[in-house]
Amino acid sequence: MHEMSLMQDVLEIIQEAAREKKFGTVKTVWLEIGALSGVDPQAMSFCFDAVMQGSVADGAILEILHKPGLARCMKCAKEVEISARFDACPLCAGFELQVTGGAEMRVKELEVE
């Protein structure tokens, strides 16, 4: 499963942060998932517990923050919200869009002890 390996990456980020900032337990993980990232939030929460087992984030709560897809329309010269890559501009129905946000997934914040 694609999300399983993404969650392994998340775990690595958490462990790295734990080493750097010297905390022992993670209570909450805020994961930001962009609408255009291609990551399925449901699949992510599904494999969270299994991947975090035995780590500093064992038993932590996963909070998923949804970030909208943003693109700049060349025609309108405006930033518009889109829900999928290759969507048309909601203002002019054009396809001259450049994705500017919501294409990534990242660990936004950790609540630690």
Ligand SMILES: [Zn+2]
């Ligand atoms: Zn437009």
